[in-house]
Amino acid sequence: MAASRKTALALAFFCFLCCNAFLPTSASSDSFLQCLSSMMPSGLVFQQSSSSFVSVLQSSVQNPKFVTNTTVRPLCIITASDVSHVQAAVRCGRWNGVRLRMRSGGHDYEGLSYRSVQPEVFAVLDLAKLRGVHVIPGEDSAWVDAGTTLGELYYAVGTTNPGFLFPGGACATVGVSGFISGGGIGLMMRKYGVGGDNVVDAKIVNANGDVLDRAGMGEDLFWAIRGGGGESFGVVVAWRVKLSKVPPTVTVVNTIKTLEQGAADVLAKWETIILQPAFVPDLTVRVVLQVRQAFFQTLFLGGCSDLVTTLHNVFPELGVTAADCNEMSWLRAMTFIYFGRTDVPAEALLNRTNNLGNYFKSKSDYVRRPVGKATWESLYQQWLSRNGGGQMILEPHGAAVGGANTLTNSPYPHRRGVLYNIQYGSNWCCDANGTNAAAALGWLNGLYGFMQPFVSSNPREAFANYRDLDLGQNVVGQDGVSSFWSGRVWAQRYFMGNYWRLAAVKSMVDPSDYFRNEQSIPPFR
Structure with a gap:
């Protein structure tokens, strides 16, 4: 007793x-x-x-x-x-x-x-030591530890379960947990949705130190961590991700158009055809703009002949021929997309070594109506041509992320009516706050200002995975809790109407705001 x-x-x-x-x-x-x-x-x-x-x-x-x-x-x-x-x-x-x-x-x-x-x-x-992918051949899901990178996930699935894919992004060293927690836009999201849409279970350590799975945490918290900023609610230690079937052969094509070769014309056509029903969800064309070039990266779930026929019908301006095709497995395609070479072995995706090179700053936007040829030409002449360390990455959404193939119920809000996401980046060397930094940041802010009339507004949307403190920071009250109302300034840009529901979940699972940073979800109060 x-x-x-x-x-x-x-x-x-x-x-x-x-x-x-x-x-x-x-x-x-x-x-x-x-x-x-x-x-x-x-x-x-x-x-x-x-x-x-x-x-x-x-x-x-x-x-x-x-x-x-x-x-x-x-x-x-x-x-x-x-x-x-x-x-x-x-x-x-x-x-x-x-x-x-x-x-x-x-x-x-x-x-x-x-x-x-x-x-x-x-x-x-x-969490880097908490990494591993638990794949069973033939099964359409896998448990992924929180410290795993996308490259490690691609390699494990591609070698153990080669008939399946996870629709992640192009950068292999990104952590799976951060990718999913911020939503996770990827190469095949028009067909399979964003990363958060492809999670079927998770394990989280909550503010009491307890480990909870989906059943234990409840559907509200499970919804919130799949794109609402997972670090706001606890420590996710593992994700069970959905895997989707992929054909044995996919095709990748890299195409460069210079301004003199009509890059602005091709961009203007690109931003209109991604809305067309004929632009099949098995096809994605992302674009990187730098200096006076547009780099079109095409990925197709199928063989070269079908790709060439499809592009000839809907996007002949790109000029793709059979000679441009690289046919390979999904795993080899992800290796090629990241490294840009066909001779790099897939094992290179396992390399986690970082390279502390240039300093950089990024911002983001969402486009809901075509920008048009004249604006692209002006953007090249006034901005991109003047900064060799600056670039824009355009990720096609096609106004319907996920289509009919996935349950698009995660907090990622920029899925209906969005043509594409823009990531702006400016790189410089070799000082954090000196003359080079001032010039690079001045250029970035100028470009961002130039684009304001052509992107979404009220709010001007932004992507949570491209975190940007220029949008605002939490204000912490005397009680040590972040203000919900100050959080609206930045959070409605990332999460739009979902911010209110996210804050309500935060109030339920972490009312004392223990899991907090400058842009974490505050409790609703």
């Missing part, structure tokens, strides 16, 4: 801590570190005093802009190698007033997964 009573009291006290731990506290950073050391191997925690701290911090940083001394750095980095380590990190953080920022692939455009804009005590929970 006495033992049972002690157990009951201990459980009650633990529940009290979980529900009330993140009140204002004077608990020191030392108590947080001591808690971690008592609950996980010490070799997984790297403090600022560690000789390996900087190398671990930079291990998946993609933008050197955020590794300077002007960046607020974490108290420590927790390199979890087991779900129990994630649970321990959350519980220790709640008990001791230390927030966590979660990192998987490190492609967060504002670096909020490993840095803070404002001074605060926080730790990075690095």
